[in-house]
Amino acid sequence: MGIGLFIFISLIKIVIGLAVLLTGVAYSVWLERKVVGHIQNRWGPTRVGPFGLLQPLADGAKLLFKEDLLPPNVYKPLYIAAPMIAIICAVASISVIPIGNSVTVFGVTTPLQITDVNISLLIILGITSLGVYGVALSGWSSNSKYSLLGGLRASAQMVSYEIALGLSLVGVLIMAGSFSLRDIVDAQAGHCWGFIPRWNIFTGQFVAFFIYLTAAYAETNRIPFDLPEAETELVAGYHTEYSAMKFAMFFMAEYANMITVSCVATLLFLGGWHGPVFGPPILQAFLPVFWFVAKVFVFMLIYIWVRGTLPRFRYDQLMAFGWKVLLPLAIVNLIATALAVAW
Amino acid sequence: MLSVHFALFLIFALVCVAGAVNLLVQRHPINSALSLVVVMGSLAVEYLLLGAEFVAAVQVIVYAGAIMVLFVFVIMLLNAGEEERTQGSRVALLLGIPGMLVGSILIAWVVLNHSGTGSVEAGALPGPPKTLGWLLFHDFLLPFEVTSILVLIAIMGAVVLAARPEKREG
Numbered sequence: 001m002g003i004g005l006f007i008f009i010s011l012i013k014i015v016i017g018l019a020v021l022l023t024g025v026a027y028s029v030w031l032e033r034k035v036v037g038h039i040q041n042r043w044g045p046t047r048v049g050p051f052g053l054l055q056p057l058a059d060g061a062k063l064l065f066k067e068d069l070l071p072p073n074v075y076k077p078l079y080i081a082a083p084m085i086a087i088i089c090a091v092a093s094i095s096v097i098p099i100g101n102s103v104t105v106f107g108v109t110t111p112l113q114i115t116d117v118n119i120s121l122l123i124i125l126g127i128t129s130l131g132v133y134g135v136a137l138s139g140w141s142s143n144s145k146y147s148l149l150g151g152l153r154a155s156a157q158m159v160s161y162e163i164a165l166g167l168s169l170v171g172v173l174i175m176a177g178s179f180s181l182r183d184i185v186d187a188q189a190g191h192c193w194g195f196i197p198r199w200n201i202f203t204g205q206f207v208a209f210f211i212y213l214t215a216a217y218a219e220t221n222r223i224p225f226d227l228p229e230a231e232t233e234l235v236a237g238y239h240t241e242y243s244a245m246k247f248a249m250f251f252m253a254e255y256a257n258m259i260t261v262s263c264v265a266t267l268l269f270l271g272g273w274h275g276p277v278f279g280p281p282i283l284q285a286f287l288p289v290f291w292f293v294a295k296v297f298v299f300m301l302i303y304i305w306v307r308g309t310l311p312r313f314r315y316d317q318l319m320a321f322g323w324k325v326l327l328p329l330a331i332v333n334l335i336a337t338a339l340a341v342a343w
Numbered sequence: 344m345l346s347v348h349f350a351l352f353l354i355f356a357l358v359c360v361a362g363a364v365n366l367l368v369q370r371h372p373i374n375s376a377l378s379l380v381v382v383m384g385s386l387a388v389e390y391l392l393l394g395a396e397f398v399a400a401v402q403v404i405v406y407a408g409a410i411m412v413l414f415v416f417v418i419m420l421l422n423a424g425e426e427e428r429t430q431g432s433r434v435a436l437l438l439g440i441p442g443m444l445v446g447s448i449l450i451a452w453v454v455l456n457h458s459g460t461g462s463v464e465a466g467a468l469p470g471p472p473k474t475l476g477w478l479l480f481h482d483f484l485l486p487f488e489v490t491s492i493l494v495l496i497a498i499m500g501a502v503v504l505a506a507r508p509e510k511r512e513g
Contacts, residue, residue: 078373118471122400129408133380136412140373140419152420159412166404179397179472 013114017094025255026056032304039308066244071143074241078141083242083249086134089127090256096120097263098182100273100288112289113182120181121173124264125166128219132158134253135221135228139238150237153315154221154228160322161218161225167330168211171337172200172268181264185272199271204340208333209269211326213302216261218322220254222303224310225318262299270295352392359385370426376414383407397472 030045030052037044045052070076097120098113117123132155139151176184190198201209218225229237239250266272275291277284313321362381369375383406390399479487 075373117396119396119400122397122404126400126403126408129404129412132408132412133415136415136419140415148419152416155412155416159409159416162409 009110010114013110014095017114018091021091021094021256021259022252024259025252026060028255028259028300029059029251030056031300032307035301035304036308039305060248063244063248068244068246069241071241073143075141075143078137080246082134082138082141083246083253084134085137086131086253087249087256089131089134090253090260093124093127093260094263096123096181097260097267098185098272099292100285103285111182116180116182118178118180118183121169121179121184121264121268124260125162125169128165128257128260129159129162131253131257132162134250135238138242138250142238142241144241147238147240150228150240154238157221157225157228157315157318157322158219160319161215161326164211164322164326164330165215165219167327167334168208168215169268171205171208171333174334174337174341175200175203175205181267181272185267185274188271189274197271197274199269199274201269204337205269205333207329208337209265211330211333212265212269215322215326216265217303217306218318220257220261222254222258223307224312227312227315227318258300258303259296262296262303265299266292266295348392352389355385355388355392359389370428372418372423372426373415376411376418379414380407380411383411397475 033055034044034052045055048054048058070079095114096117098111098116100112102109102111104110135158136151136155139147139149139154142148142151172184173179176187178184178187188197188199196202217223221228229239239247242250272295273288273292275287275294277287279287359382362378362385366375366378366382369378383402387399387402387407390396390402
């Protein structure tokens with residue numbers, strides 16, 4: 001495959017991936033409003049289109065046309081750059097997430113992944129840790145008490161839970177032996193005892209799965225860890241002073257982070273795109289993608305379900321939980337996995 | 344002979360040096376901290392150009408993504424303002440900058456010519472994490488363990504310094 005063809009195919013994949021991700025973000029907002037509405041015994045959006053399905057379009061149009069305020073006395077360069085950092089880091093992670101095996105379209109064989117490097121997992125962790133800058137800088141540059149406190153709390157929380165997040169993934173890495181996401185998924189192919197699929201959650205990484213889930217809720221600032229942006233506490237935390245499109249960028253960044261985290265959990269713990277595959281070749285190419293999307297959808301539902309159900313942690317409880325409970329648990333899981341693999 | 348590799352190295356080396364100079368020149372500490380993030384990022388790219396992808400990723404995750412975040416955090420928490428402009432000395436500017444440039448070129452030339460170590464082609468040594476892990480836990484085990492004890496001492500010092508004073512009875 002020549003370099004020109006490779007670049008062309010990569011550009012197409014980038015455009016498709018970006019379009020799918022942004023549509024996914026918009027409709028995960030719809031899903032959240034509907035599901036949380038039903039949990040709270042009300043309907044959620046129903047007016048705009050059937051079942052409220054055009055609500056994200058209405059929201060997008062509103063946010064586009066809203067007045068874009070620039071409050072006085074903000075530190076302008078960082079005020080404008082912070083939402084950009086947030087959304088860039090949120091969207092950049094999909095460049096290494098594989099959603100299926102190789103497909104052959106018009107005679108060209110290409111993997112269903114924008115790039116496949118052999119340190120993909122570390123790239124995702126790196127981009128997530130750079131995303132903290134968007135939060136911290138927006139809180140500080142807004143020149144407001146609520147924003148500063150929200151930004152400080154959010155960045156401290158994100159940095160603390162990143163450690164537990166990373167350590168919970170090392171168990172999976174030990175079992176797979178590679179940082180490449182494709183290799184980790186391939187190591188989960190097949191079944192043990194005939195019918196239980198050999199996903200990592202069933203082959204010993206059960207505790208790590210729950211550590212990862214909890215740390216991911218804290219990383220993406222979702223309930224029960226969303227004190228930095230709780231309305232009754234801090235008005236809106238680090239994005240109080242933002243309006244219109246800049247606020248929309250933070251909003252999209254939060255949901256894009258949720259989708260990325262769900263994708264990584266699917267790839268590492270639930271076997272990625274492995275699932276029953278049958279039928280004619282076109283169905284066989286399409287079914288892995290379907291299984292992957294279904295698993296990510298289940299994760300998003302769990303995210304939204306937890307949001308509608310649990311109360312939020314107080315900040316000192318949150319930090320104590322991250323450092324005193326999750327981190328030791330993750331280290332114990334790592335030691336246990338290493339011992340199990342060595343024997 | 345300008346290969347893509349050399350061109351990329353040059354671009355990111357210039358970005359790195361520009362970031363470092365910007366760090367010194369900026370008056371507001373938050374700008375300096377963000378320039379340092381740019382330096383860390385371009386160093387990570389240099390590591391990648393040398394073929395050490397794991398070190399590059401860890402540089403981003405640990406240095407640019409955690410340590411510098413804590414720097415920025417402290418600057419925000421302490422509400423450090425812009426530096427004051429004091430009376431600079433023109434003589435220092437006129438003699439100092441050329442003198443420093445000459446001095447650093449001289450030191451670099453002496454070190455590069457008489458250091459006794461050869462040079463290695465980029466990408467000649469293996470860089471996958473497996474090799475790095477093997478080296479770290481077999482050949483360099485003692486420095487690794489000693490470093491972890493050093494970090495532990497630093498953590499204990501931080502805990503002691505930041506602890507609240509004990510309450511006295513009565």
